[in-house]
Amino acid sequence: xxxxxxxxxxxxxxxxxxxxxxxxxxxxxxxxxxxxxxxxxxxxxxxxxxxxxxxxxxxxxxxxxxxxxxxxxxxxxxxxxxxxxxxxxxxxxxxxxxxxxxxxxxxxxxxxxxxxxxxxxxxxxxxxxxxxxxxxxxxxxxxxxxxxxxxxxxxxxxxxxxxxxxxxxxxxxxxxxxxxxxxxxxxxxxxxxxxxxxxxxxxxxxxxxxxxxxxxxxxxxxxxxxxxxxxxxxxxxxxxxxxxxxxxxxxxxxxxxxxxxxxxxxxxxxxxxxxxxxxxxxxxxxxxxxxxxxxxxxxxxxxxxxxxxxxxxxxxxxxxxxxxxxxxxxxxxxxxxxxxxxxxxxxxxxxxxxxxxxxxxxxxxxxxxxxxxxxxxxxxxxxxxxxxxxxxxxxxxxxxxxxxxxxxxxxxxxxxxxxxxxxxxxxxxxxxxxxxxxxxxxxxxxxxxxxxxxxxxxxxxxxxxxxxxxxxxxxxxxxxxxxxxxxxxxxxxxxxxxxxxxxxxxxxxxxxxxxxxxxxxxxxxxxxxxxxxxxxxxxxxxxxxxxxxxxxxxxxxxxxxxxxxxxxxxxxxxxxxxxxxxxxxxxxxxxxxxxxxxxxxxxxxxxxxxxxxxxxxxxxxxxxxxxxxxxxxxxxxxxxxxxxxxxxxxxxxxxxxxxxxxxxxxxxxxxxxxxxxxxxxxxxxxxxxxxxxxxxxxxxxxxxxxxxxxxxxxxxxxxxxxxxxxxxxxxxxxxxxxxxxxxxxxxxxxxxxxxxxxxxxxxxxxxxxxxxxxxxxxxxxxxxxxxxxxxxxxxxxxxxxxxxxxxxxxxxxxxxxxxxxxxxxxxxxxxxxxxxxxxxxxxxxxxxxxxxxxxxxxxxxxxxxxxxxxxxxxxxxxxxx
Numbered sequence: 001x002x003x004x005x006x007x008x009x010x011x012x013x014x015x016x017x018x019x020x021x022x023x024x025x026x027x028x029x030x031x032x033x034x035x036x037x038x039x040x041x042x043x044x045x046x047x048x049x050x051x052x053x054x055x056x057x058x059x060x061x062x063x064x065x066x067x068x069x070x071x072x073x074x075x076x077x078x079x080x081x082x083x084x085x086x087x088x089x090x091x092x093x094x095x096x097x098x099x100x101x102x103x104x105x106x107x108x109x110x111x112x113x114x115x116x117x118x119x120x121x122x123x124x125x126x127x128x129x130x131x132x133x134x135x136x137x138x139x140x141x142x143x144x145x146x147x148x149x150x151x152x153x154x155x156x157x158x159x160x161x162x163x164x165x166x167x168x169x170x171x172x173x174x175x176x177x178x179x180x181x182x183x184x185x186x187x188x189x190x191x192x193x194x195x196x197x198x199x200x201x202x203x204x205x206x207x208x209x210x211x212x213x214x215x216x217x218x219x220x221x222x223x224x225x226x227x228x229x230x231x232x233x234x235x236x237x238x239x240x241x242x243x244x245x246x247x248x249x250x251x252x253x254x255x256x257x258x259x260x261x262x263x264x265x266x267x268x269x270x271x272x273x274x275x276x277x278x279x280x281x282x283x284x285x286x287x288x289x290x291x292x293x294x295x296x297x298x299x300x301x302x303x304x305x306x307x308x309x310x311x312x313x314x315x316x317x318x319x320x321x322x323x324x325x326x327x328x329x330x331x332x333x334x335x336x337x338x339x340x341x342x343x344x345x346x347x348x349x350x351x352x353x354x355x356x357x358x359x360x361x362x363x364x365x366x367x368x369x370x371x372x373x374x375x376x377x378x379x380x381x382x383x384x385x386x387x388x389x390x391x392x393x394x395x396x397x398x399x400x401x402x403x404x405x406x407x408x409x410x411x412x413x414x415x416x417x418x419x420x421x422x423x424x425x426x427x428x429x430x431x432x433x434x435x436x437x438x439x440x441x442x443x444x445x446x447x448x449x450x451x452x453x454x455x456x457x458x459x460x461x462x463x464x465x466x467x468x469x470x471x472x473x474x475x476x477x478x479x480x481x482x483x484x485x486x487x488x489x490x491x492x493x494x495x496x497x498x499x500x501x502x503x504x505x506x507x508x509x510x511x512x513x514x515x516x517x518x519x520x521x522x523x524x525x526x527x528x529x530x531x532x533x534x535x536x537x538x539x540x541x542x543x544x545x546x547x548x549x550x551x552x553x554x555x556x557x558x559x560x561x562x563x564x565x566x567x568x569x570x571x572x573x574x575x576x577x578x579x580x581x582x583x584x585x586x587x588x589x590x591x592x593x594x595x596x597x598x599x600x601x602x603x604x605x606x607x608x609x610x611x612x613x614x615x616x617x618x619x620x621x622x623x624x625x626x627x628x629x630x631x632x633x634x635x636x637x638x639x640x641x642x643x644x645x646x647x648x649x650x651x652x653x654x655x656x657x658x659x660x661x662x663x664x665x666x667x668x669x670x671x672x673x674x675x676x677x678x679x680x681x682x683x684x685x686x687x688x689x690x691x692x693x694x695x696x697x698x699x700x701x702x703x704x705x706x707x708x709x710x711x712x713x714x715x716x717x718x719x720x721x722x723x724x725x726x727x728x729x730x731x732x733x734x735x736x737x738x739x740x741x742x743x744x745x746x747x748x749x750x751x752x753x754x755x756x757x758x759x760x761x762x763x764x765x766x767x768x769x770x771x772x773x774x775x776x777x778x779x780x781x782x783x784x785x786x787x788x789x790x791x792x793x794x795x796x797x798x799x800x801x802x803x804x805x806x807x808x809x810x811x812x813x814x815x816x817x818x819x820x821x822x823x824x825x826x827x828x829x830x831x832x833x834x835x836x837x838x839x840x841x842x843x844x845x846x847x848x849x850x851x852x853x854x855x856x857x858x859x860x861x862x863x864x865x866x867x868x869x870x871x872x873x874x875x876x877x878x879x880x881x
Contacts, residue, residue, distance in 0.1 A: 025047065028046035028049060029043045029045075030042070032045050071388070071391070076399070079396040080399065082396060083400070089368060093400045094407060096361055097361055097401055097405070097455070098403075098405075098407035098408040098411055099353070099357055099411070099765055099769070100355075100358065101354065101408030101447050102407070102410075102411030102415070103350040103353050103354070103411075103762060103765070104350045104353075104408075104447050105409060105412040105436070105443065105447070106412040106416060106419060108440060109412065109434065109440045110416075110423075110434065111343050111347060112437070112439055113433060113437075114332070114343065114428045114429070115336060115340060115343065116332075116439075118335075118431060118432040119432075121197060122195065122197070123196075123291060124332075127290070127291060127292075127331035128289065128290045129288070129328065129330075129331055129334040130153075130288060130305055131326070131328075132319070132324055132326050133326070133327060134324055135321065135323045135324060136593060140581070140596070141324075142319070143334075144285040144287050145165070145319075146285055146319065148316075149312060149319065150163075150165045150286045150288055152308070153288060153305065156311075159292060159293060159296045159300060160301070161292070161293050162190060162290070163290045164187065164188050164190055164191045164195075164288070164289050165268070165286030165289070166187045166188070166260050167283025167284075167286050168183060168184070168185050168262070169282070169283060170182075170184070171242050171243055172733070173240065174244075174731075181733040182242070182264055183261070183263050183264075184218075184263065184265070185264075185265050186265075186283055187205065187259075187260075187265050187267065187268055188268050189207035189208070189209060189210030189211075189267060190207055193206075194291065195259060197254065197257050199219065199251040199252060199253055200222060200254045200255075201233060201236050201252040202236045202250050203251050204250075204251050205218075205251075210268055210269055216246065216247040217247060217248045217249075217267065218250070218266045218267075219249070219265045220249055220252050220263070221262060221264065222257070236251070237249065242264070242266075258429070258430035258431040259431075268282060268283075269282065298329065299328075301328045302328040309324065335428070335429050336429070339427040341834050342751065342754070342755050344831075345506070345832055346755075346759070346762075349506060349759055352762075352766065353762050353765055353766050354447070354451070356499045356500060356766045356770065356773075357451075359493075359773065360769050360776075361397075361400065362454065362456070362492055363489055363492045363493065363496075363773055363776065364776055365397060366492070367489065367780040389460070390461065393456060394457065396456070397452050397460070398448075400455065401448045401455060401456075402448060404448075405445070405447070409436070416435075416436065419758070422754050422757060422758075423754060424750030489780075490813050493773060493814075494813055494816050496773050496817065497816075497858070498820040498821035498824060499766065499821065500767055500769075501820075501821025502821055502828065504763045504766070504854070505846060505850050506763065506825075507759040507760045507763035507764075508843075508849060509839060509841060510752065510755050510832075510836070511760070512836075512838065513756075513835070513836050513837050514749070514753060514756045516839060517684050517838065518749065520680065520684045522680050523678050523680055523688070524610035525610065525611035526739075526740040526741050526744055528710055528712075528713065528739075529609065529709050530706075530707070530708040530710065530739060530740075531707055531714075531736070531738055531743060532706045532708075532718070532734040533704070533734065533735045534554065534704045534706050535732075535735070548628075548697050550728060550729050551696070552626075552697075554569075554706070554725050554728045554732075555569055557725070557728055558708060558725070560724075561717065561720050564709070565608075565710060567605060567707065567708045568603045568604070568606035568707050569601075569602065569606075570600055570606050571601045571702065571703075571705065573743065574681050575680030575682070575748065580598065581596050581597070581598045582599070583595070584597040584599075584642075584655055584656075584692075585653065585654040585655075585656065585669075586643075586653050587651070587654070596689075597638055597642070597653075597689070598689050599691065599693070600691065600694070601693075601694050601695070601696040602694075602696055603625055603696055604619065604620050604622055604624075608709075609707045609709045610679065612676045612677055614674060614675075615675040616649060617672070619673075619676070620674075620695060624695050625697055628665075630665065630668050630669065630670045630671060631673045631694075632653060632670040632673065632692045633675070633676055633692070633693040634693070635676055635681075635691045636677055636678045637689065637691070638690035639675050641690050642690065649674070650671065651671075652669035652671050652672070653692060655692075658699070661699050661701045662701070663701060664699035665698060670692070672692075676693075683748070685838075706721070706725075708721060714741075718734075721734070752835075767853070767854075774861035775861040775864065778806065778861065778862050778865035779865040781806075781809070781865070782806065782865045782868055803866050807862050811859065813858075818851050818855070821854075822847055825847070826842055
């Protein structure tokens with residue numbers, strides 16, 4: 001019989017089977033009535049002769065096939081009735097599982113969209129980035145290649161099917177309102193063919209667009225098209241003024257296409273030798289991305305690139321240290337960086353939360369199965385096999401798991417937007433779209449099946465594992481197995497407590513880390529400082545001297561604004577945006593290996609703006625700035641590391657990088673004129689690096705940052721600063737504007753805050769589930785021991801002793817769970833070590849505080865059942881059951 005025939009004709013076949021049995025019985029009864037028996041005697045004889053009708057029906061159904069489905073439907077109907085009879089139990093179990101399944105679904109959705117499938121590009125899982133590391137300087141290296149290097153790597157490698165490169169630039173756009181800055185990316189001609197994404201409108205860039213002499217064209221980002229041009233389709237084919245040059249818009253990309261986070265994409269019209277063609281703004285360095293051949297691992301790709309690098313190091317000696325190495329990574333991992341570790345920590349946390357939820361529900365099911373031991377024993381006595389009983393109990397747990405999965409799915413769906421909003425800006429690929437996709441649904445289904453086994457298997461085996469006949473005899477007399485005697489129930493409580501300890505320790509360490517970061521001594525005062533980036537256009541009429549004059553005039557206009565205490569121009573903003581780190585030479589000193597120091601290019605008020613104290617000597621003066629004098633102010637760390645106890649004032653230093661800057665003084669030594677206090681310049685977590693401050697007028701290469709200190713509030717003065725800049729240079733726009741405190745919040749505190757927030761939520765849920773679990777287990781233990789408690793109280797046991805005994809039983813389980821959890825937390829400290837700073841992963845204060853919280857919560861959960869035990873009426877208890 002086919003499945004569909006069985007499904008749709010099932011009721012009819014049951015009716016036909018009944019009619020057939022009745023016909024047999026009538027025929028047999030008729031024969032006996034003809035032999036002289038009465039009608040009543042004949043019917044009874046026919047039934048006795050025929051045998052067990054129900055058994056014959058079961059045998060007949062087995063012959064039809066799909067018997068397993070029939071029993072499943074029976075179990076589902078019976079399980080639904082049993083769950084409806086206990087609405088409180090059902091609600092607690094479903095809610096508990098919904099929290100565990102929903103949290104897992106939510107975090108897996110985040111990981112799936114950020115790490116596994118963040119890009120809409122073709123074959124994105126094989127996209128590979130490279131990084132050239134300086135093995136002599138920890139953490140030093142580069143991820144870009146000069147244009148000639150890029151072509152060499154693309155032509156000589158044996159591991160990539162193809163290779164693309166891009167370089168970012170600030171592109172001025174002249175609109176009716178004035179000049180705006182767009183973030184543009186120059187791409188190699190094969191880029192859009194490599195990525196394999198069709199434009200929303202028009203066409204993509206082609207290799208022909210990148211050839212010298214080709215018409216200037218560009219492609220636009222969907223967000224820019226919507227925000228600046230209202231999604232006007234007529235814009236396609238029009239000409240806009242970009243880089244002081246008419247360029248034609250040939251395409252608009254779809255919303256999810258966010259390659260290199262660009263607003264516009266332009267063809268890289270660069271010759272093989274690296275010389276720019278028709279565009280002075282084109283980058284000299286490219287970030288490469290390769291498409292690994294199928295079956296080629298990251299390790300194999302790195303080995304091939306190392307061999308190429310060894311050959312090219314002879315042609316480009318300035319770009320390779322001795323020794324060096326080349327590492328490879330997937331594009332997703334390289335963009336997400338250390339945030340990936342935090343995501344895996346969160347995945348581990350929600351898995352622990354799921355285990356806590358499953359332990360909780362398993363304990364509830366175990367208590368429920370113990371209360372149903374008479375029913376189970378009776379069913380076994382009338383012929384139900386152990387496998388049939390286990391199936392019935394597993395079906396009930398699966399119904400709970402499915403209901404929990406449905407509510408968990410809704411919980412994940414409702415929480416996804418909040419989690420996405422809390423993710424730190426710039427830590428995930430811009431093209432990642434957060435959604436509950438089919439892959440997440442399959443994951444949720446798998447979690448549901450796992451939950452069914454974790455919740456239902458142990459209670460089911462325990463329920464049918466003992467002597468069922470003995471259970472039938474003892475069912476009416478009650479049971480005296482508290483949490484210590486019910487080893488499985490006690491073990492589940494211990495597991496819950498231990499897992500909760502791990503979550504709480506993780507949340508506690510993140511809390512200590514965040515507190516430590518917030519209280520780091522920055523070395524400067526970030527309050528009320530406006531930050532804005534100023535990038536002068538590379539125009540032919542902007543000579544080096546003209547650019548210096550424009551910067552100085554902008555600075556003078558901003559200083560004259562009402563409410564401005566100080567204003568300065570510099571290259572970088574502490575603490576996370578350090579200036580160039582390069583080989584520094586001290587005149588008259590030699591070292592066995594090159595030594596590095598940072599340098600910044602700043603104006604006179606830089607130290608006043610940040611509040612850096614003068615330790616020795618003097619600061620930069622206006623005459624130093626005007627004449628671009630070769631003088632330097634250094635921080636305390638540079639003075640200590642390079643000069644020790646000697647006086648650095650009057651010493652001369654040189655930065656090798658400046659020799660490669662066209663308009664900077666070459667082979668120039670800067671005289672040290674002063675020492676200032678240290679300020680964080682390599683992030684909050686790292687120690688202060690040696691740093692020197694040079695007059696910003698020694699070169700105009702690279703962008704400039706404008707810092708303005710005002711008591712009026714950083715953002716309130718931004719329009720006035722913008723107008724002051726435009727009054728000097730109408731074609732200059734301020735970008736990346738905001739307060740220094742905001743930058744600190746976004747780039748230094750955002751990721752630890754996200755980790756703290758999410759781990760705290762999961763740890764809080766775990767703690768709540770533990771409290772519920774302990775309460776339920778102790779309540780059930782008290783109910784089982786009501787008869788015993790009544791006897792003890794009738795014999796004179798004080799109520800305080802009953803209370804103490806109940807509390808101690810729960811406390812023993814909690815203490816064992818705490819010890820186990822502390823051991824597991826210590827063993828897993830390496831997992832969270834990369835996210836912890838300013839505190840040891842084995843911090844005794846955190847471990848002790850967590851233990852106190854668990855004990856207090858557990859005792860509170862034990863207190864209510866214990867008080868109920870203390871109030872038992874002996875006479876009622878002696879008549880119990």
